[in-house]
Amino acid sequence: MTPDSQRRLKWRLVGAVAIAFAASMALTWMLHEKMTRRETRRLFDNVFSDVAVDIRERVDARMFRQAMAVRDKFYEMREEPWWNDPDESSRRLRLLADELGVDEICIADADGLLSHSARREEVGALDFSKDKGQAGEFASLLTDKYELSQPLMPNSLRGEMVKYVGVWIPDGGFVQVGGREKSVRNLSRTALTGLTHGWHVSGDDGGIYITTGNGTIISHPVAGREGGQWCEPDGDNYWEKRMIEGFPVYIVIPRRTAIVERRVLVTISAFLNGMALVLASLLVGIVISRYVRDQIAVRRKKEMAMAAEIQESSIPRVFPPFSEERRMDVFASMRTARDVGGDFYDFYFSGPSRLTFLVADVSGKSVPAALFMMRAKATIKGAVQTGLPLDKVAESANDALSRDNDASMFVTAWIGDIDLTNGVVTYVNAGHNPPILISGGGGTRYARELSGLMFGAMPGMKYKSHTLRLSPGDALYVYTDGITEQPDTNGALFGEDRLIGTIESILATGTKPLERDSSSMLGAIFAAVIAHGAGVEQADDCTQLVLRYNGDAGDGGNPA
Amino acid sequence: MQITKNTANGRLSMALSGRLDTNTAPELEEELKLDGVNEIVFDFAELEYISSAGLRILMTAQKAMMACGGKMTIEHPNDMVKGVFDMTGLSTVFTIAP
Numbered sequence: 001m002t003p004d005s006q007r008r009l010k011w012r013l014v015g016a017v018a019i020a021f022a023a024s025m026a027l028t029w030m031l032h033e034k035m036t037r038r039e040t041r042r043l044f045d046n047v048f049s050d051v052a053v054d055i056r057e058r059v060d061a062r063m064f065r066q067a068m069a070v071r072d073k074f075y076e077m078r079e080e081p082w083w084n085d086p087d088e089s090s091r092r093l094r095l096l097a098d099e100l101g102v103d104e105i106c107i108a109d110a111d112g113l114l115s116h117s118a119r120r121e122e123v124g125a126l127d128f129s130k131d132k133g134q135a136g137e138f139a140s141l142l143t144d145k146y147e148l149s150q151p152l153m154p155n156s157l158r159g160e161m162v163k164y165v166g167v168w169i170p171d172g173g174f175v176q177v178g179g180r181e182k183s184v185r186n187l188s189r190t191a192l193t194g195l196t197h198g199w200h201v202s203g204d205d206g207g208i209y210i211t212t213g214n215g216t217i218i219s220h221p222v223a224g225r226e227g228g229q230w231c232e233p234d235g236d237n238y239w240e241k242r243m244i245e246g247f248p249v250y251i252v253i254p255r256r257t258a259i260v261e262r263r264v265l266v267t268i269s270a271f272l273n274g275m276a277l278v279l280a281s282l283l284v285g286i287v288i289s290r291y292v293r294d295q296i297a298v299r300r301k302k303e304m305a306m307a308a309e310i311q312e313s314s315i316p317r318v319f320p321p322f323s324e325e326r327r328m329d330v331f332a333s334m335r336t337a338r339d340v341g342g343d344f345y346d347f348y349f350s351g352p353s354r355l356t357f358l359v360a361d362v363s364g365k366s367v368p369a370a371l372f373m374m375r376a377k378a379t380i381k382g383a384v385q386t387g388l389p390l391d392k393v394a395e396s397a398n399d400a401l402s403r404d405n406d407a408s409m410f411v412t413a414w415i416g417d418i419d420l421t422n423g424v425v426t427y428v429n430a431g432h433n434p435p436i437l438i439s440g441g442g443g444t445r446y447a448r449e450l451s452g453l454m455f456g457a458m459p460g461m462k463y464k465s466h467t468l469r470l471s472p473g474d475a476l477y478v479y480t481d482g483i484t485e486q487p488d489t490n491g492a493l494f495g496e497d498r499l500i501g502t503i504e505s506i507l508a509t510g511t512k513p514l515e516r517d518s519s520s521m522l523g524a525i526f527a528a529v530i531a532h533g534a535g536v537e538q539a540d541d542c543t544q545l546v547l548r549y550n551g552d553a554g555d556g557g558n559p560a
Numbered sequence: 561m562q563i564t565k566n567t568a569n570g571r572l573s574m575a576l577s578g579r580l581d582t583n584t585a586p587e588l589e590e591e592l593k594l595d596g597v598n599e600i601v602f603d604f605a606e607l608e609y610i611s612s613a614g615l616r617i618l619m620t621a622q623k624a625m626m627a628c629g630g631k632m633t634i635e636h637p638n639d640m641v642k643g644v645f646d647m648t649g650l651s652t653v654f655t656i657a658p
């Protein structure tokens with residue numbers, strides 16, 4: 001673990017925990033807010049129903065006082081001669097209603113019939129004992145109740161919002177008075193003054209306000225503050241309005257004092273702790289798995305680089321390789337397309353005046369190809385060292401590579417050996433690209449023969465060796481298909497024609513196939529391949545080898 | 561690369577089109593299920609290019625057919641593909657129908 005990646009891991013872990021913490025804080029806040037609202041609504045419900053009971057009690061008391069005043073008058077009026085004249089009695093009752101500040105006065109007889117009313121048209125129009133709605137409730141005053149009150153509600157005859165109260169007449173029937181919202185308010189507002197003094201809701205700062213229809217406050221949480229005008233609280237408060245007995249009633253509590261039951265708080269914090277734990281472990285898990293993946297990638301890359309180094313160091317890389325040898329020059333280069341490749345070249349003396357040189361290409365890529373490449377290289381060298389003729393060398397190498405080759409790997413190879421006394425090259429081709437013969441006097445051509453099967457594909461194959469003769473100054477260029485099969489952006493391959501054309505144009509500039517101190521031809525060919533494949537990934541390993549015969553005297557055919 | 565395949569009575573026929581190279585060879589390897597197959601016919605009329613990775617799969621299939629006494633035929637390879645077979649010596653191993 002490098003210090004750098006350790007530091008990164010630490011910061012990622014810190015980040016993960018911070019994110020989990022922030023997320024849980026945010027959730028806590030949201031949940032708390034939501035729960036607080038819910039709890040506050042519940043609190044409001046309770047307080048509203050309590051305050052409604054108190055308000056109703058006081059309003060009812062005022063209304064009953066009016067009903068009883070009517071009953072007192074009734075005892076006098078029923079003795080009057082006009083009492084049984086509906087027109088006159090209605091007129092008198094109307095006057096009485098105005099005097100008492102109510103909107104309706106009704107008298108029911110012992111049978112429950114509406115016998116007298118401040119509304120002339122309603123006399124006889126209603127039988128309380130038969131009504132199924134609002135009015136029907138008052139029938140109980142005929143049998144088992146002394147008094148009855150109703151909240152403001154739609155009445156039976158007109159559907160108008162009216163509050164009714166009734167008191168019984170001991171010798172039969174009852175008296176009922178009714179008031180619309182405004183009359184009820186006028187009658188009872190003084191009864192409500194200061195009702196909510198010191199009534200604390202949720203700590204010391206919450207309170208209840210009772211107002212009238214035009215917004216005047218008639219009951220304030222703080223004594224002596226009545227008479228002011230109601231205005232809506234700002235966003236720092238929770239508040240709610242409800243109509244009770246015609247009075248707009250408000251409950252206001254500051255948000256900061258809104259409380260949540262302990263049970264709820266415990267539930268929230270348990271839930272959130274769980275969430276935070278899950279979130280934190282998820283995030284930490286992600287961070288760690290990413291870290292492990294990165295580490296694996298780093299290690300793999302390092303291992304691949306080492307594999308590539310081992311592989312590259314297994315092929316000759318020092319040029320010129322034989323400083324005392326003047327009869328020939330050889331140069332080779334290998335550019336792998338990935339970390340480790342399947343190409344290789346090799347050359348070594350297989351006799352005092354005989355140099356064996358080869359270029360090979362293993363099928364496939366990466367580690368399997370690299371392993372098979374090492375095996376193929378050693379197998380071929382072992383076969384060459386037996387001293388057998390080249391065709392037998394090829395057969396024995398093929399048989400060895402075909403055995404125990406479950407992965408069906410194979411390798412194409414072009415193997416040649418040159419007799420440095422006369423420039424005769426004997427070679428076998430195991431499925432490899434044909435090399436190019438570069439004449440010292442000018443001219444290039446492919447040395448194309450019918451090829452044998454690539455090594456490793458099938459045991460028991462026969463190979464045929466061929467010969468060609470290099471004159472002093474001639475060179476042989478051997479390569480792998482990474483050169484000819486590099487596609488351009490349209491998929492067109494570099495190809496054999498372009499390759500030989502490239503070589504000719506390079507030579508035409510005066511560049512020699514092989515300078516003792518330079519590799520300019522191979523570099524220029526590779527540059528042409530890369531230029532062809534501009535915008536495309538290098539498709540395959542590119543390996544090239546060029547060998548020039550300088551003549552037995554080592555003067556390149558040009559004796560001084 | 562696209563693969564069209566058809567199996568009947570132990571005869572597997574496969575038509576390939578496009579490029580059979582390092583990137584697409586695993587697809588062919590995946591599709592080439594040889595259980596109970598004793599004859600393979602490849603139609604290469606639409607195959608534009610074959611790389612050594614593709615050759616390896618053909619070679620594996622060829623070996624499998626030889627091991628079970630079956631046979632494998634490659635039909636209509638284009639000049640490029642045929643050139644590769646010639647160059648690699650596989651022309652002498654595969655049965656190739658023009």
